[in-house]
Amino acid sequence: MNEALARGVKEAKENSKPRNFTQSIEIIANLKEVDIKKPENKIRQEVNLPYGRGKPIRVAVIAERELAYNAKELGLDVIEDLEEFAGDKREAKRFAKDHDFFLAQADLMPQVGKLLGPILAPRGKMPKPLPPNAPLEAMVKNLEKTVKIEMKKAPVIQVLIGTEKMPDDELAENAMAILNVVERKYERGLAHVRSLYMKTTMGTPVKVEVRR
Structure with missing residues (x-):
């Protein structure tokens, strides 16, 4: 074969x-x-x-505090304030199109589902939850494959x-x-x-x- x-x-x-x-x-x-x-x-x-x-992938991380800092250190796109997408569906759709994968801090998942779920879910891009102390770099390397x-x-x-x-x-x-x-x-x-x-x-x- x-x-x-x-x-x-x-x-x-x-x-x-x-x-x-x-x-x-x-x-x-x-x-x-x-x-x-x-x-x-x-x-x-x-x-x-x-x-x-x-080829390279684009990963967006929805996080606050330490996780957001770690994501920025890895050069990832970070969303710290989901409210910026609340009233702008066009921007949310553009952001969804521009990224291959999304990761989100676990305790932010309910907010993600409410504000970005209608945009990300139909595209098969709902975020993977990130627990505290998540091995972010290893997760991104895995997503590259x-x-x-x-x-x-x-x-x-x-x-x-x-x-x-x-x-x-x-x-x-x-x-x-x-x-x-x-x-x-x-x-x-x-x-x-x-x-x-x-x-x-x-x-x-x-x-x-x-x-x-």
Whole structure:
């Protein structure tokens, strides 16, 4: 399977025209015989990619006092006053779009839910709670390898596995980490994959043969 995935990645890169930015590589898996009207059949899960995302992430931390100070020391964007978003939905939406992940001081979570929940929840970006003395640096390093599978209205998975600058074999390993989620989720594993594709940001999807 890894060889087929690596070939798909290579072909997706070769078929994509050069751009003036580094393109992402995504895996697209169309599933069959999965009734997503049943909530338990949907996949909503974070996955750690063995070789990471291949590009920097932006993390925002909602915190006060010591946690806020520690976050600033790490160069993270910090929100200390949630009220600044209370009457400005446009700014809240912009902030949500500009950041990949959110972390929040545990005792601020109720306030976060009230003021930012309607903006962050639909985008799958509700913050992870930060307990006192949270290992903030380690958590951020972990997020640098994390992607989210968010299956919504159709039985389709489309998720980042890296960038075009990463070696084909590393991208294949990252893709396999996504497929392993499907393998574990459903009784018939990869037999539920109707079709599988690799694509660059601006490129045409390249079909990958799935060995079940």
